[in-house]
Amino acid sequence: MDLGWLWWLGAALILGVVEMLTVDLLFLMLAGGAVAAAVAGLLGAPFLVQLLVAAVVAVLLLFGVRPWALAKLKSTTPDAKTGIDAQIGRTATVVADVTDRAGRVKLSGEVWTARNEQRGTVLPAGTDVVVVRIEGATAYVTAPETPVDPSQPYGPPAPGY
Structure with missing residues (x-):
């Protein structure tokens, strides 16, 4: 059994950690693409198909979900004045x-x-x-x-x- 899906899962975890540091929702969308590729790999898809799934899902999340999620995040988070x-x-x-x-x-x-x-x-x-x-x-x-x-x-x- 091919364990390539674990690499995608690891990439998703790393992107999730980077997202926690930036809170821009960019890396979260890329992590979503990596999770989709991990699922494709777990189902036995070849690497090129996994790569295509990662790219398509990440682009869909970036342009479909991220603008809405950013607007929601900014509307519920007060601006904290500092310095x-x-x-x-x-x-x-x-x-x-x-x-x-x-x-x-x-x-x-x-x-x-x-x-x-x-x-x-x-x-x-x-x-x-x-x-x-x-x-x-x-x-x-x-x-x-x-x-x-x-x-x-x-x-x-x-x-x-």
């Missing part, structure tokens, strides 16, 4: 007076260099502020009740500027 994106909108505490040129805030347990988004005002130590954006290692903050005008990315000009 800098996760800090925007968070509340921070001023630890050293924040102006439009200097200051420090404590954000998520870390002390960050900070700048006031609103020019000409000082946010005193102990004030809670909201992170508006981050550039490099500097958090741009504003007082929670201060609306930020999106047409003026650096806030209104201060008197005397």
